[in-house]
Amino acid sequence: MYRILCVERNRQVREIASYMAGSRLKNFIIHAHADYSSDILRLIRSEGISLVLLNIRDAHTPGMRVCEQIRQGSSVPIILLGGSGDFGLARQALLYNVSDYLTDPVNPAELGGSLEAVRRVLASAGRPAAAERDYADQDYAEFSLQKEPPSPCPIVSTIKQYVDEQLHHNITLKRISDSLNFNCAYLGQKFKQQEKMSFNEYLLRQRMEKAKLLLETTDMKIYEIADAVGYSEIDWFYKKFREYTGTSANEYRKQCFITA
Template identity: 20%
Template sequence: MYRTILVDDEPIIKKSIAKLIEKKFSHFEIIGEAEDGQEALELTLNSDPDLIITDIRMPEMDGIELIREIHKLNKGTHIVVVSGYNEFDYAKQAIHYNAVDYLLKPVKPQELYLTMERVEEKLQNRDRYKPENRKWLWDCKIYSEEMVEYIWKGRIIDIKSYLTNVHNSLLNNDLDLPVLRQFYIDMLALIRNGLIEKIGDKPVLNRLNVKDIPDSEIVSFIINIFNEIIEFIQESRDWSKYSKVNSALKFIDNQYSDPELNLQVVSREIDMSPTYFSRQFKEEKGISFIQYLTQLRMEKAKDLLEDVTLKTYEVAEMVGYNDYPHFAKTFKKLYQVSPNSYRKLLNNL
């Protein structure tokens, strides 16, 4: 049963919502009612509800303040706002604190039913994705094994792309922030174990003993940790035979916008034959020179596409493509979406 609290200073509103829920959603149990935010907060602390349906304007503590306080608790409680005020600022604040929906009074049964279906789906996803479940353990294992290999080989571009995909996949499961944080904590612990097998229990790996994950910029937070570990691995391993490859990487990172940049140009810069350099590069990075250059240019293009003042053909030129159709085709092949469509997706976020 999903534990539910109703918060409103109008008894008739609470009674009508309770009847609608009891009529169609047997998995939800009304465990308490409150007349204001303060009373609701006390109920929440004592009963740990799965769902709170609350009004906005109430005495003592209003609905927005209640939502804010519940958000701070990080208990994964879902919030639905029911208000008689069709004011954008209220709705904006409610969404900021992850309210599932903002319904207007008088509440139409069909609207409430649709919202309750969304809440139920989120709660079911939460229950399926718990630390004790096999899917959780399996995903942690698969993701961590892949990350260990990327870190060991210093493939930071692949790490960023892979971790972003992992994060999006987790978000698609409607995981609450506390659950999402715990997943990453478990995954990082497995990555630490995998790296210990390769380099021993070095102090730098303690960076993976994370006790908390920030609310935002989670991917960047984790990548920064990985960067520190990669730097340590590169310094401690025998990198003498790879020194020229590292010089090549720096050269590529500085010259990727040059449309004339190719294997021959880079190998000449570091005084290696193209054939030998190509072999050494793939051995070190795990991908070919052209794959690395393409991925680097596409990642830079994604960043530039966030700047709406730049036209897409200008972005193409800035990352080394004079032929826009070729750029667009390459971008779509890598990300399954065209540059223009990617920009539209960014604007809709």
């Protein structure tokens, strides 16, 4: 079995374990609990811990400090639970090379998918589970981990969030990769692998879909819409919009009014 260390802010609170209450996860067992003041590195080494579930709900800053402390002496996989949608926090988590970053409220199915992804990494690194799972007690509810799709790559989710928040600015994958201290080519590969399209294709789609929405629902001028979706040159916006929709922005708006 792969051993899980659950780290909570408060030793008396067992929120992480509650996500899996009544479940016995294939290849994983909750081996130990700790709080933020524990000697976590010693526990990881002495107890043969394969995965740390770190609950940062309502404790984002101290939780990140714990993550940093772990990384000072161990590369053990870490799954962060209870995070926020804050881009800066997600970026900080990525710098600590966490395996996944699950925002609050944590969905048990998403957690199951994250565990399965970690299991595959551990197995590929030559660290098989120590023993087969005991099937004697079938009364417990179970996560069907192998049936769950792999959880989304956290860095791709961070890139998409950045695009949503900065759509009106000049966005490039190079600029994002520099801000995250990641290799641009690596980010491009990870993004295409998950989204089945390149970053530039995704960015164009997001801009054009927002432009369509603004044309349909507002009386903004075309140049205002172009600026709102990141185009400082109106001619370039016109060109990309026609390529994307097959019609001009003005004609698209007229069609919306006719069909309304």
